[in-house]
Amino acid sequence: MLDVMLPGLDGFEICYRLRAEPSTAKLPILMFTAKAQEIDKDTGTRVGADDYLTKPSSPEVIINHVAKLLEKGNG
Numbered sequence: 001m002l003d004v005m006l007p008g009l010d011g012f013e014i015c016y017r018l019r020a021e022p023s024t025a026k027l028p029i030l031m032f033t034a035k036a037q038e039i040d041k042d043t044g045t046r047v048g049a050d051d052y053l054t055k056p057s058s059p060e061v062i063i064n065h066v067a068k069l070l071e072k073g074n075g
Contacts, residue, residue, distance in 0.1 A: 001066070002049075004033040004040065012047045019048035028069035032062070 002011035009017075011031055018024040029051075031044040036054040044052040050072070053065050 001030045001032050004031060004035045004044070012043055015044070015049050016047040026073075028073050030065055030069055032057070 002014055004011040006014070011033065015029050015031065018027060018029065029049045031049040031052045032055065033040070033052075034055045041052045050069055051065055053062065057065075
């Protein structure tokens with residue numbers, strides 16, 4: 001789970017680097033951020049995020065998104 005707005009490297013860059021590294025390329029990545037514009041969601045997809053969820057979100061919604069990613073990874 002990555003936020004987009006982080007000090008230093010942003011979440012988009014971290015996601016891109018995780019996808020580029022063979023040992024982390026297949027990790028499920030959920031972008032969880034207050035950046036809700038369509039261009040932000042598109043950027044998240046382009047750099048390799050599996051899912052993009054905006055803040056605020058209820059705990060139930062977060063858990064459901066994480067569970068779907070984990071199920072997809074085991075399928």
